[in-house]
Amino acid sequence: MLQRARTLKRKLEALHADETTIHRQQRARLAHLQQLHDIPSLADVKYDEWSRVRLDRLLVDYMLRMGYVESARLLAREKGIEELVDIEAFETCRRIEESLRQGRTGEALAWCADNKQALKKTDSNLEIELRLQQYIELVRTGENPKLIEATLHARKYLAAQQDTEFTMRAAGLLVFPPGTAAEPYRSFYSADRWESLASLFLETHHSLLSIPSTPLLHIALSAGLSALKTPSCHSAFASSSSNASSSVTSVCPICSTELNELARNVPYVHHTKSHVENDPVVLPNGRIYGREKLMAINVKLGTPEGKVRDPTDMSQLYDLTQVKKVFIS
Numbered sequence: 001m002l003q004r005a006r007t008l009k010r011k012l013e014a015l016h017a018d019e020t021t022i023h024r025q026q027r028a029r030l031a032h033l034q035q036l037h038d039i040p041s042l043a044d045v046k047y048d049e050w051s052r053v054r055l056d057r058l059l060v061d062y063m064l065r066m067g068y069v070e071s072a073r074l075l076a077r078e079k080g081i082e083e084l085v086d087i088e089a090f091e092t093c094r095r096i097e098e099s100l101r102q103g104r105t106g107e108a109l110a111w112c113a114d115n116k117q118a119l120k121k122t123d124s125n126l127e128i129e130l131r132l133q134q135y136i137e138l139v140r141t142g143e144n145p146k147l148i149e150a151t152l153h154a155r156k157y158l159a160a161q162q163d164t165e166f167t168m169r170a171a172g173l174l175v176f177p178p179g180t181a182a183e184p185y186r187s188f189y190s191a192d193r194w195e196s197l198a199s200l201f202l203e204t205h206h207s208l209l210s211i212p213s214t215p216l217l218h219i220a221l222s223a224g225l226s227a228l229k230t231p232s233c234h235s236a237f238a239s240s241s242s243n244a245s246s247s248v249t250s251v252c253p254i255c256s257t258e259l260n261e262l263a264r265n266v267p268y269v270h271h272t273k274s275h276v277e278n279d280p281v282v283l284p285n286g287r288i289y290g291r292e293k294l295m296a297i298n299v300k301l302g303t304p305e306g307k308v309r310d311p312t313d314m315s316q317l318y319d320l321t322q323v324k325k326v327f328i329s
Contacts, residue, residue, distance in 0.1 A: 028083035057084050062217040064090035086211070093205045100198040105130045108201055118208055126204045129197060131157040132170060136188055139173045147174065225262065226269040229254050231287070232312045234264055280326040283310050284318055288326055 032053070039047045056079045063072035069091050076082045092111075099107045112119060112127040119126065135158060138150035151174070158170050169184060176185040187193070206213055233254040254263045277290025287310055297311045308318050 025083045032084055053081060056081055058217040058220055060085045062215045065215050067094055069094060089209055097198045097202055100201060101194055103194055105134055115208060124204050126200055128161065129200060133193060133197060135170060136173060140178050140189065222266060225254065225259065225266045229263050229266060229268055281323050282326050284322050285310060285313065285316065
């Protein structure tokens, strides 16, 4: 009885320590959000400071996802944002993911046992897939003692499944040897299943902890590129530092050498307000420009008199009479 009480005490102490850590992190993250709420304007210097902290968070999150755990830990410690990032969660995830790629199921099954109730609520099939892989490895040997062990393993962990087709396929492994070309047994024996299990674990882990599947840095970068991107950024005559055909100079970030190609396949942002220049005119292709600026650019491009080109699409040459004035209603 005394030993059981001591064991219970150790478990409660561990749970209390975990709970204390979670509460400390939540307080730090709420304080971080409150700082943003208290900033009166985006022009305030405090917003620049808050944005730098956010950028540090995004960089740490990206490094953790890419496997640079120690570098992420050092950056978080240097910037004082250890409570704002999930280093331990990503470290555990990475360790288990790598163990699966190396052909080990023990750590992943231990994680499933620790999160059994949560996985049950989400109807996750991670544990059953891991048990199936253990069964496959036992059958793969072809040795009688291992085949008997595989049968007992299947009765204990796989027979309870309501999906009878799944159970029958698992049983069929006892008949088909590892070198078979018959499906789905060929796929069951394939080494690629370990990679699939690692991907399934990663998906399950992130879903359980409400961690976005896409790096936060990618999301922020994509949103920023969409907000700044315009059709002229990828014109043959766009004002880019990497474009020798450029006829004007620009400080547009999307036109820069570093971001131009990266933004090429990013969608344009939806604008609720339009900003047009004075005396707007529309070309036959539907693009709208200020008349004075359009004429000035065509002079620089050497467009024949009485003709006009779209600065963002030099393949078409239009008559000046086709240019129509636009009236904003």
